Amino acid sequence: MTTDVTDTGVGTIRSSFLGGGFMARVHTRAARAAGASLEVLASSSAMSAQQAASALGVERVADDVTELLTDAGDVVHICTPNATHADLSRQVIAAGRHVICEKPLATTLTDARELVDAARHRGVVAAVPFVYRYHPMVREARARVAAGEIGALVTIDCGYLQDWMLSPEDDDWRAISADGGPSRAFADIGSHLCDLLEFVSGERIVRLTARTRRVYDERGGHAVANEDAVAILAELASGAIGTLLISQMAAGRKNALTLELHGTRQSIRFDQERPEELWIGQREGSRQLLRDPQAAHPGVARFSRVPAGHAQGYQDAFNSFVADVYEAIRGGHADGLPTFADGLRAVALTEAVLRAADEQCWVDTTPGAA
Structure with missing residues (x-):
């Protein structure tokens, strides 16, 4: 070095x-x-x-x-x-x-x-700014999973839905492969979803199959070569299975990033549009857990930038991410900082998704395979 x-x-x-x-x-x-x-x-x-x-x-x-x-x-x-x-x-x-x-x-x-x-x-x-890691309730969910509170992971149900490309008149440089790359919906927002899934669950996606859909072949007078939506069936390292739906054409959904994990004891759900809470599901009843730094798992309170009852959002998460990067630059350690290695993982998953959709097959996504 x-x-x-x-x-x-x-x-x-x-x-x-x-x-x-x-x-x-x-x-x-x-x-x-x-x-x-x-x-x-x-x-x-x-x-x-x-x-x-x-x-x-x-x-x-x-x-x-x-x-x-x-x-x-x-x-x-x-x-x-x-x-x-x-x-x-x-x-x-x-x-x-x-x-x-x-x-x-x-x-x-x-x-x-x-x-x-x-x-x-x-x-x-x-x-790389996978900043949804920095919502306090994402860290709370991660800590609860790591502590075994939900039990062994059985299934997952998650998605990332937006509507900003809903009509054929909607256009953006991301729709041009020369600027945006071979993938749009997955590379743009599906990468966030997969990062969040692996970060909270503590497990890698080990294999997947996928289908992609491009609804309009032309936007803004130019040809479109990348996808509007992706559906993925995935298996995690523990054997847990689940679905991931990614779309930029889901009417009414602005930034609906959701992650739901089902364990043998509990389920846990995070909704980015309701970032101040977690849904905890149990057989005998369910409850909403609100952000409270005083009751948070060890190490989670530092992500609460304001007291309980004062809403935090996307910019707060981004601020926490950048603060952690700068702390690392000063020689400190920041738990969960997303690095270029995490960016590489997202690119590997993107290629795996495109290959699975193109060849209609299962693709191994263990490190070094994709």
Whole structure:
């Protein structure tokens, strides 16, 4: 491992940003909440970079990644279209900077593996924002599963449903394979669902079969090659089986990420649109468990940024994720921090899902198989 990475000590983290869209807004808010100095931003053009920097409170603009890296500070946040992630991450790592890269980490398994190896060799902190891990009630669910409270896992029922691509007039760069990659619905939101499933259950998906559907072959006057929806049948390491439904065409569903685990003693359910609670199912009756840091499992309370009764949401989860990345940059340890290795896992699952759907077969998804 090399040792020429910027030494931040315990001072202010200096952050830079590639991209100026919605995710850059989320990232800059989180960086500011973590006490960072927002140094430089580069975007698709000089005009868009200047507009974004002004709106987001970033001090300076750069023409491109090369110029940004001459004075990027400690960490670079990559918030650009999917197809650019691998090359930009490669350049940031080569410059010895820590990196937070939006998912998917890469659009090919080969690139994702290379990035994991490069980050390890260079000795940089490299993270992917699977931020739903940072809802306090997700951590509570994980702790309860790990403590054996639900018993042995039997089945799973989970999904991630949105409706922003419901009509044929709905369009986005993600629908263009050259920008978004070969998968859209799964790579964009299904990856979050699978990460959450494996994180909370403490188990890997070991094999799966899948079906994909593309409803409209054309959007916005251009051909669409990636999918609108995915249905997956999966088996976990313990033998537990279950279904995962992912769709960007579910009318009325805005961000319905749900995870339900059924054990031999209890069931447990998390709904991202109701993040302050868990549903606990028992044969003799069910109940809603509300977020309360004073009653939480050990280690969970730190994810509660405000007292019980004061709602937390997506930006709070993102803020906690970025704070953990910055703590890792300072040399600390952050339990459950999603790294490039987790990004690689998501890319491997994406390729497995596309292969299973294309060949209509079961695919082994154990590490190294996909």
